[in-house]
Amino acid sequence: MRDRRFGKTQRQLSVFSLGTMRFASAEAARAVIESAIARGLNHIETAPAYGASERYIGQALRPLLSEGLSIDSGLRESGLRHQLTLTSKLTPTLRGDQVEPAIRQSLAQLGVTYIDGLAIHGINTDEHLRWAIAEMLPALAVARDKGLIRHIGFSTHGPLPVIEAAIATEAFSFVNLHYNFFFQRNAPAIAQAHCQDMGIFIISPADKAGMLYSPPDRLKALCTPYDPLLLNYRWLLSDPRITTLSIGPATASELDWPLQVADDDGPLSEGEQQAILRLEQAQLSVLGRDRCAQCHQCLPCPETINIPEVLRLRNLAVAYDMKAFGQYRYGMFENAGHWFPGRRGDRCTDCGDCLPRCPEQLDIPTLLRDTHQRLRGKQRRRLWEEP
Template sequence: MDYRRFGKTELPLSVFSLGTMRCLSSFEQFHQTLQRAIAGGINHLETAQGYGQSEVFLGRSLQTGLPLPREQLYITTKIPPHPDSKQFQDQLNQSLSRLQMDYVDGLALHGVNTPEHLQWICAPNGCLDVLQAAQQAGKVKFIGFSTHGRLELIQAAIATGAFSFVNLHYYYFFQRNAPILDLAQEQDLGLFIISPVDKGGQLYQPPEQLTQLCSPLSPLVFNYQFLLADPRITTLSVGAAQPEDLDLVLQLETGDTAQLAQIQQRLEQVLEQQLGTDLCRQCYACLPCPESISIPEVLRLRNLAIAYDMTSFGQYRYGMFGNAGHWFPGRTADQCTDCGDCLPRCPEQLDIPRLLRDSHQRLKGTSRRRLWG
């Protein structure tokens, strides 16, 4: 296991972190998964108040005994922002109580997804004031945030100068947040990539087309190595449900730069060949949409479905429109009224209404909700 400096926190984190959202079927399985992760060299454990019994299980595991003492582990929990500072304080106290800890190494504001969330955080006597007081009291070592928000919102949050780390969605198949990597480096923020396997493309069950294009690597290994080839990134989340889910990452070797470049070139060539003049380059100039359709995200899912046969992943994500609130905003593509507002703003001169209709036909299916509300 390799270790990297987590920005200005100076914490030496393992390049893989154990995310505990999915190993909740029983305490025994949770504890065994933690033991396997730590024995394999993972020293960063991530939980959240909203992840079912995760905080309770983690606190109990620490009391039961793990391969390393608490002082050699780095533990992050997450709490959603709230407009009422007293309620936010109560939530912080509850997390520490559930974890049976005097302090956490990282406290991330969970889901800074809207400008309103950022206002709650930065307001006088807001969430940030509560966390800074907790920091002075030794209950929180470092403050960060996780986000599913738009690029501009993430940039605004970092610009406050209030944070030491950011939990970010960024993968080979979703590079919209690439500018955040530079910004994080400029401000010496720790960079924690979250959900690189699931939201990164459901790479644990890749279609045959994608598997062939990533050969000799699996799509999952390709994405891991693509991310870890970037020195600006500190650590990647692994959402293991059971100990054996960790086998691959605990044995993963550093990627071959030339091999990664060849795979990327192959993927890009196929993308251009399959999409042709219908290829959306994700510039986001088409927004805002009068009907609140997240046009670039809809067309990104269409790109992946057509180029790499990632239709199942596209249906999974598309089905969340209208069902996940601020975690995945936007309406389905069939809400397009052909108003044409987006057309003059598209540098690729795409026939966006036609592509939206086609996307809806390809991707509509059973609606989905987030695992944790």
């Protein structure tokens, strides 16, 4: 397992991090955590919002920590706690006086005396950022001074300008965000975070990147001889600015597939570069003049349709046959609040406001309706809000 410096936190993190929102029981959590640590993962990421996750982690870690085990048979520092980086998160809704009690609650659940990384969970809007600055950052600084937490970061599913504004505060040491081959909108935020020497944690580069654990045949054919999931991981790991990628296994065996590339974080090989080029060319040739370039210049839409994201899902469905993924994400519009903002394509009233702003001169209303026809399906909520 390769590791990388997590920006100004100075922590060395494994290039894969353990996401913990899918544990079905304490036993399943223990099996996954023990297997992950044995394979060299040294970063565990959780949140009180993930149900029993913190408690399960605490139950799994307690015997390991008391035994004084160490990763890599003690080749580096001795003592597992010192080698592990634990990150938890608090939503940007807490008042300042609620922050320390919430951290102490997490400490109790996790069974540790400090949390390495405390992220504000989901700075998705300007209001969240203002609240975080006014209420939470001062309280988090106090908690850091008391030794309860070591580093302050934020996670986000928000629009690029919100992420850029949060990074620009220079108040954070790390950021958890979406970015992958199939979603490159946040590239400027990656560059900005790197300039500030922030640790960069990539959220869900398997599921939210495109349900890549069950790729359609067309995507598989374009990536051949590479596996689409592993190619996406390699595309990310070939970028030295990125520290670590989250994986969220429900069972220990689900670690096997991703970790095939855990030691492979160098530049893309010639063959991998050609596969990436095939993917890029397929978008151009299959979508032709209907390809949305993801410039976001069409916004705002008076009906608050998330035009670029609707058309990104169309790009993927048409070019790579990623229809199941498109249906999964399209079904979240109007069902996931600020975690996945904007309305569906069929809300278009043909007002025409967006048309002169599109440099690609796309027939946006027609493409939105076409996307709705292709991708409408079951309405979805977010994973950790599902009953």
